Amino acid sequence: MKSHSSTLLAEVRTFRQNHPDVRYVDLICLDIPGRFYGKRYPVEMLEKVAAGSPLKLPQNAVLLGAQGGLFKIGDYCFHDGDPDANRRLVPGTLKPVSWEAQPLGQMLITSDGTEAPIEFEPREVLAKVLERLHRKGIHPVVAFELEFYLFDRKLADGLPQFARDPLSDDPDDQPTLHIERLSRFAPVLDDMVQTAQAQGIDITVITAELGPGQFEINFGHLDDGLRAADWAALFCRSTRGVALKHGYRASFMAKPYLQHPGSGMHVHVSLYDAAGNNLLAAHQQQPLRHAVAGCLELLPHCMPIFSPNHNAFRRLGGTVNAATKACWGYEDRDACVRIPESDPRNLRIEHRLASADANPYLVLAAILVGLEHGLDAAREPIAPLNEDRDSGHHFPLEMLEAVRAMQQQPALREGLGAEFVDVYCENKRQDHLAFQQEINAREYRWYL
Template identity: 35%
Template sequence: MSWLEENPHIRTIRVAAADLNGIARGKRVPTRFAQKVETDGTRFPLSVLNLDIWGEDIDDSPLVFESGDPDGVLRPTERGFVPMPWLGSPTALLPLWMYRESGAPFDGDPRHALARVQARARDMGLTPVVATEMEFYLVDDSGKDIRVPPSPRSGKRRPGAEVLSLRALDAWDIFFTDLYDACEAMDIPADTAISEAGLGQFELNLVHQPDALKAADDAWLFKLLVKGLARKHGFAASFMAKPYPDYAGNGMHMHFSMLDKDGRNIFDDGGARGTDALRHAIAGCLQAVPGSSILFAPHGNSYDRLVPDAHAPTGLCWAYENRTSAIRVPGGAPVARRIEHRVAGGDVNPYLMVAGILGAALNGLEDGAEPPDPITGNAYDLDLPQMPSDWGSAIDAFEASPEIARIFPEELIRNLVLTKRQELHYYRELSETEKVDLYLDTV
């Protein structure tokens, strides 16, 4: 029996794929025609996965007028149907990814980019194990300026940040209870939730997965869910990198380890130091950060987060148990030895972020690369190599990076560069209010 037959209450279907900005692009389909999409797929122009943040065509893209704006064929991912509990009518989403007419994967699809990295790891006899930490703000955007919404419990607005406060969590208990129920229904492995350092900011961890595609799917679907569910509750949720100038930005930290063909963690040496493979992977990640910064900070607002003393890394370094570093090796049992990559903001495309980090680690493992010595103390006080500090420099570094050329297909690199240069051009014309309005809901 199919999923739709098991869920006859579903009244409408959405079919969608992630574009380069992680925005869901798709169609609404009557339920009675959904099985045809499930079996045969559907068609969008290839250029739909290469729109800018406003949903506009890229002016000089070879996917549009130069080639006649041809269609791609979108087929369901292995995820299958998932409910969309934030909508008023019983609705399900069928996630898709894009292929060319020939049946070959479309190299401009970010999910295919991650599948390519995962296949590379498999060819090396490795299985990445991936988890993400999802930070977001709950906001009232009904007025001229955004602010924290009134608590459904007390009707009051919480005046400041309360790190790890049960009172702050309890104030939003109805929302978080609905969120956990929805994650269960959507097979998103939601774990611990905490209040964070910002005004109305929270973090929810997604449990590690021995399938990088599943982990990225979870993060992408979680962002759709949180934003949609917040609107259902009468406020907004935002993964924007820096919604408030005076409070911490939203990050999306990624934890990962690598299992060999026997299921053993190749970073575990039985002690706190970790193996040579751990250091090779760290070295690969550090070497790739300048070129991959556009994956971790993809928007104009992203660079407001990457400033000293703001709970986000700026210098290229690594350390054991040190949250001021870009790459952190957490403590705990050696069997769980892993790398925490702390650079990405909450506004990223999860598929490109995960692909960029894992691909860089594989580069380091292939090369036997050695990192600098781990730092101690406050990374902000040290004289360290810096990642690109502005959007334009990050775009240029991505285009020219030899590390990126080993990770991503040429077509995706070209498409992303064209997209980001167009966005940068028009972003310069916006007021500060327009910049917030642009990113608050979209990313």
């Protein structure tokens, strides 16, 4: 503990020396819907926390709904006295914030690794899954890919407007999948990449996607699943800030336009033993097939994680590269679980179903539980799409049905934690019901 505190204290002191103009640091953590909450600390107080002073925030902050409100979930929120819970600083995450008007810093905090972790905190859920896999001798290597849209900063009657191309105001004049679009939006994209790199995030490939103003960012592979999910979460935060600075609005909303492709979160996962051997490639890739079978079996029960809100389910309507069944295939982007072509050393799955606004900690945890379940059960998967284009298991396409499917699944309750599953499902059910409590203009047009 003393060594850990010494490392953190050295990190804070080095940061203060390198950034003497920073007076405050945002201590941030991801809640269930995937939004950051936290506190803005004077930097001198942060030094005290790094030295061992307690850091506490309300436990129920993790339970916030999509709009920030609290729901009654069991005895939480309104019958538990709203207790504080200990958090700890995440080493290596103290970085400068360059997109705000004043000099700031930010640092991740978490309850995992404390004496009483919060069972339903997303980072803690993933930490438990990774710890269990490590005890089994399984060491995941992970890389995220995130799609997002750029919009004009100003909304028009509450609706998003296409990002204004420097060469044209016509959204149809944005070249799809063309390198030229990267050049047209180079100033904001370059700033996004440089800002992410300043946060310690390894950005690799940038792609202009199919939608107007839509892009994809790839991250480097990591043998630390928590850090990989940290990167995805932090990238969303910095990218929104940088976009506003340039007069745009960056959004990871799953389906902002019905007529254009949605935005997804693709996760590459390979599994290794302690000696560095790829476990999926052993025995003529039989473990790969078992892992795929487990992923597909649990996928219909993980839909509240992969599609965490009403809008995210709109993305699953059969548009480009968005699967409508739990299916798999080799080099097939219509599959939920794609097996990219690779040598045995780098054999991996690419999980393509989650929306870009899903919680990266929970998405990765659900994928890993599926892989683990498949390896333990050792069953053969259904036929790949390469052999049968109709192959696949149906999955729920609306939230309340999805919640029912998730809450009663024994392997998920065991793999993710029964308390987390119950809390998460009730949070999603309440959020969905709250979303319905508004009559929109279409209802008046149809039924008045």
